[in-house]
Amino acid sequence: MEKEKHHIVSYKFYFFILIALVTFTFMSIGITRINLGGYSVLGAMIFSVLKSLLVLTFFMHLKFDQPIIRIMVGFVCLVFFALIFITFLDYYYR
């Protein structure tokens, strides 16, 4: 039987991902410190999305897994965004 080839990620690579994650954390704290009004939430959320992409892609191995799992994750995210969108449509036009 063909054995699934397992991609082994180096320790160093994981460490670089951590550095990026910590950097983004401090940047998100920084961006909410400067007064951007309503945009500071947006700024913090952009950093959160970037961080979650790093965690999903590398820590959770989506990059090295079968495409089916990536497709499923993408689909679930779409469902979630649709849910947010529809909820806010309801609130704006009520």
Added chain:
Amino acid sequence: MEQIIQHSEAHYDPEGAKLGMWLFIFTELLLFGGLFIVYSIYRFRNPEAFRLGGEELNLTIGAINTIILLVSSMTIAMSTSALQLKNKRLTIVLITITLLLATVFLINKYFEWGLKIKHGIYPGSAHMLNDFSQGEILFFGLYFVMTGLHALHIIIGMIVILAALYKVQKGTVNADRPSLLDNAGLYWHLVDLIWIFLFPLFYLIH
């Protein structure tokens, strides 16, 4: 060689196990997703009260806990690599570090919550009902429910990781059968992922 021996043993399907774990993670994402929607609607309706509430929270503790969780995510990810590289000793060390970091996270959370409760800020307290606006009550209600549910996930994650640690030590989780540790890692990253969004939404409102 070993491969052949193992196929005659108990059924083992790493891809199936991984797929199952992801399906479970999706239900968790939608559970927290629902709460995030509740949060955003209430914040949309009470922007000023949420800002006041957010200023009550301790940014330093929140930031320290964020770093702790990020580091613990890295150590558990490294432990799966160490297992693949057949370095059992390092695997055990890395898993243990992850568990210690999780404990520190919970201790911080204990003091953070403890201080709030000491100041009379907890769901249903007289101080909140008398002096807080409706929006602030909603903010702290969501704060306790969402960080509480997250802390519960930390505890469950620790139990799963502890089980993986035991089996790595026993040798039943090894380079040829890493599923339990891989899936424990996936669960731990999910806990990290949720915190990545909880942190700015509660601690970074100005």
